[in-house]
Amino acid sequence: xxxxxxxxxxxxxxxxxxxxxxxxxxxxxxxxxxxxxxxxxxxxxxxxxxxxxxxxxxxxxxxxxxxxxxxxxxxxxxxxxxxxxxxxxxxxxxxxxxxxxxxxxxxxxxxxxxxxxxxxxxxxxxxxxxxxxxxxxxxxxxxxxxxxxxxxxxxxxxxxxxxxxx
Numbered sequence: 249x250x251x252x253x254x255x256x257x258x259x260x261x262x263x264x265x266x267x268x269x270x271x272x273x274x275x276x277x278x279x280x281x282x283x284x285x286x287x288x289x290x291x292x293x294x295x296x297x298x299x300x301x302x303x304x305x306x307x308x309x310x311x312x313x314x315x316x317x318x319x320x321x322x323x324x325x326x327x328x329x330x331x332x333x334x335x336x337x338x339x340x341x342x343x344x345x346x347x348x349x350x351x352x353x354x355x356x357x358x359x360x361x362x363x364x365x366x367x368x369x370x371x372x373x374x375x376x377x378x379x380x381x382x383x384x385x386x387x388x389x390x391x392x393x394x395x396x397x398x399x400x401x402x403x404x405x406x407x408x409x410x411x412x413x414x
Contacts, residue, residue: 284299286330287367288373302390312336315332322378337357337382
């Protein structure tokens with residue numbers, strides 16, 4: 249009897265570990281559902297919107313200008329940020345201060361990306377902490393799940409096509 253109980257317990261533990269490993273790999277390498285918070289991506293993504301983030305692009309270096317990504321915050325590694333990719337390595341970026349008084353050019357170094365929120369007046373992004381390493385990118389957001397009224401693929405930046413300056 250004890251042998252049967254131990255056998256069932258070990259089988260249950262084994263199945264739990266197996267399914268846990270499968271779930272970990274799915275969320276780490278394929279993608280998952282994410283709730284975005286904060287005003288920095290308005291109007292594209294509102295506070296508490298639920299989106300789907302896929303992680304394959306970051307593994308295959310498939311992140312492009314205009315993509316919305318989830319990344320580890322360079323100022324707080326315990327939190328994630330949701331921003332739009334404005335520049336890739338080697339790009340020249342025209343930046344301005346929050347008052348739009350001072351404008352300058354920045355170059356994105358090798359292995360980095362330049363991220364900005366769509367709500368430029370209310371976003372802490374690469375204009376403040378500079379380009380971020382590509383390794384901090386966790387996934388690419390491309391589909392909004394909630395609210396149902398906005399269900400579907402995400403739209404382009406409301407700031408026009410302000411990616412890199414030539």
